[in-house]
Amino acid sequence: MASILWYSPKTLTQWSISMLNQKLIVAISLFTFLSVSALPVHAEKLPNFGSCVNPQGKVIASYENGKHGIVGRKDLVSGSDAVYQSSERGVTQCFCPEDGNGIQTNWFDVSKLTKAEIETLKKDGWTYFATGSDWGLKDVAYVAKNSDYACKNTAQKKGEVSKVLSLASTGESVTIYALILSGAAFLISGLVLRKVNS
DSSP states (O other): OOOOOOOOHHHHHHHHHHHHHHHHHHHHHHHHHHHHHTSOOOSSOOOOOOOTTSOOSEEEEEESSSEEOOTTOSSOEESEEEEEEOSSSEEEEEEEOTTSEEEEEEEEEOTTSOHHHHHHHHHTTOEEESOSGGGTSOSSOEEEEEEEEEOSHHHHHTTOOOGGGSOOOOSOHHHHHHHHHHHHHHHHHHHHHHHHHO
16 A cells, blocks of 8 residues: 655745755855856966065165156156065065155066966056066066055154055955955855744
C-alpha cells in the first residue's frame, strides 16, 4: 500500500522560505565572485619607493637649492631636490621648499608593461610620460605620482599635519572598493534573511 505524504501549509511555507534563502545566498555569492574576479589584475607589482622622510637607494641627483620641475605643476618651484634610484624600476624624487611642505614624486619605469596595465595605473592617478629624459631620467616610458610629506621642522612647528600619515597609495583602490561593496552586499543579504526567518 502506497503511503501518502501530507504537508501542512506551515511546512510548505517553511520549505519555500528555506529554498528562497538558499537561492538568495547562491545568487549573492555568485555576484560577489564574478565582481571580484572581473577586476583588472595587476600583473606587475609597484616598486618599493620608500619615503622621502627616510630616503633609500642610490642618489641620482641632489641640489641644495634652485628651481625644479614637479609633476602636475606648470611653473618651476624653488627649494632643494634629491632623486634616488629606489629600486630597479623605481625612482623617488624628494622636493623640499622653504616652508617645509615637501612633495615626493614616485617615478615608475613602465617600459615593460602592457598598454592595459599602463591604463590601469593612469586610472589610479598616475601621470604617463612617453620618456623620462625630459625629467633627467632614462629615455623610457614612466608614470609618476605625487604625495606630500613634511620635510623640515618648520612645518611641524606650525602644527601642520603631514599627509604622509594618510593611507598609502597601493594601486589597489579598485580591489578595496570591490571588497567593501561585497561586504555591504553580504551584510544586506544577512539582514534580509534574518527578517524573513523571524
